Amino acid sequence: MSLPHTTPSVGELKALAAGRWFDILIAAGIDADMLNGRGHPCPKCGGRDRFAAFPNINGRGAVHCRHCFTRGCDPSPGDGIASLQWILGLDFRATLGWLADWLGVKNENDRSRPRPIARRTVPSNRIVNTEPPKSSIDFDDLAKQFFCEMSRERREGLAKRLSVHPRTLVRLRVGYSEQDQATTWPMVDSGGRCIGLRMRGHDNNKWSYRGGRGGLFVPDGIATSINRLFICEGPTDAAALLSIGLPAIGRPSCQGAMPATVNFVRRIGCHDVAIVADHDEAGQNGATRLARLLVTVANTVRIITPGNPGDDARKFVAGGGTPGHFDELLAEADALMLAIRRSVPNPKRNADRN
Ligand SMILES: [Zn+2]
CATH class of the missing domain: 3.40.1360.10 (Dna Topoisomerase Vi A Subunit; Chain: A, domain 2)
Incomplete structure (x- = not known):
């Protein structure tokens, strides 16, 4: 994945996010009390205790769900960016954009490029739309x-x-x-x-x-x-x-x-x-x-x-x-x-x- 040189690299974003993942994941819609390392209902697919944060959550940002976010899934769990991609339902690039935005390092050129636009046209209770891109209306x-x-x-x-x-x-x-x-x-x-x-x-x-x-x-x-x-x-x-x-x-x-x-x-x-x-x-x-x-x-x-x-x-x-x-x-x-x-x-x- 190559990004324009004006956008922070994945490594740079990870370095900036390290130590802040707790707040970042909360901003992405995961409740704070679900990030204590114990089993909880999954914020995406429910259940009773299938969701948990890995150790050092604030440093790494890795979480998993036994049902919908586990080995073999795309993305598979392992770091905070994968966690964000999963919970926000965005592709890798859009996830990096969201993270850069949260961290306050998103550049203006990047902002003006069209982003994926959802197909859904009715209001939804879901926080994030996972529909694929359709058209780019200004x-x-x-x-x-x-x-x-x-x-x-x-x-x-x-x-x-x-x-x-x-x-x-x-x-x-x-x-x-x-x-x-x-x-x-x-x-x-x-x-x-x-x-x-x-x-x-x-x-x-x-x-x-x-x-x-x-x-x-x-x-x-x-x-x-x-x-x-x-x-x-x-x-x-x-x-x-x-x-x-x-x-x-x-x-x-x-x-x-x-x-x-x-x-x-x-x-x-x-x-x-x-x-x-x-x-x-x-x-x-x-x-x-x-x-x-x-x-x-x-x-x-x-x-x-x-x-x-x-x-x-x-x-x-x-x-x-x-x-x-x-x-x-x-x-x-x-x-x-x-x-x-x-x-x-x-x-x-x-x-x-x-
Ligand atoms: Zn799940």
């Missing part, structure tokens, strides 16, 4: 085109219907597709590259633009210097929080884009994050799972659930919710011990014990 370009197709009247009408400020729709680059009769909501990866579009039809049904992957809804002007970031379910909740001046991004669903969220928070260096969850069980479970991943990159992670059961954050804001109310919810989260402060288990100790 989603950045498409998002811009649709953004230009959105007339001012249409934007103001949409903002009114959603009870959000029209300016937030501009910040989120919301557009309109005449052909699809739908508004378009660009989704980006953790590095800000557009990888797909959420479409919202007139009857409020939602789908992904063909070939697009699920990513994050990130407004323009989220600075790397913000003190606190609110992470919402979906773009319209994010738009609602932005409308009252709170820095917010959206996830595609309560379970979606977790690695991208973690990488985004890491990239902007925000150490106080609040997950804005819906009241339902899926929303609460997804928020808890995300919180456990986010403590690897942020010092304070809190889960808040605005409004009454059945409401979402947008309804809460539309009903008069203010930044002060969000402060109160954060204080309540502290009181209820829903804040998780950074306490990453010592992977070395865990590995040594086994």
Whole structure:
């Protein structure tokens, strides 16, 4: 495998990743408590105790599953890159790109090259799409085109219907597709590259633009210097929080884009994050799972659930919710011990014990 000289070599990536594999594998979607060297259900194929980390997990990053990731499999277990390739479901090259991105050593030339685009067009609960490449749509370009197709009247009408400020729709680059009769909501990866579009039809049904992957809804002007970031379910909740001046991004669903969220928070260096969850069980479970991943990159992670059961954050804001109310919810989260402060288990100790 030869890579352009501008991209770090496999050896260089491995050297940079050594000693950080614990965090890297968590960012890729493996729960921290599954990396203690004992048997656990496999994050990909289930079971009871078929998955385990090899010794020196933080140094080497090797894991295995007796059923779906063992000798004879492609890739076969042995090091952290193989582990990533397996859990992310990416090919070798794309895995190196993901790792370089996580390590912050991905070069800009590499970023601009087309990456495999998934065939799936419906939202998926799975974190990573394993579908083979199909076509290379330039989603950045498409998002811009649709953004230009959105007339001012249409934007103001949409903002009114959603009870959000029209300016937030501009910040989120919301557009309109005449052909699809739908508004378009660009989704980006953790590095800000557009990888797909959420479409919202007139009857409020939602789908992904063909070939697009699920990513994050990130407004323009989220600075790397913000003190606190609110992470919402979906773009319209994010738009609602932005409308009252709170820095917010959206996830595609309560379970979606977790690695991208973690990488985004890491990239902007925000150490106080609040997950804005819906009241339902899926929303609460997804928020808890995300919180456990986010403590690897942020010092304070809190889960808040605005409004009454059945409401979402947008309804809460539309009903008069203010930044002060969000402060109160954060204080309540502290009181209820829903804040998780950074306490990453010592992977070395865990590995040594086994
Ligand atoms: Zn398995």
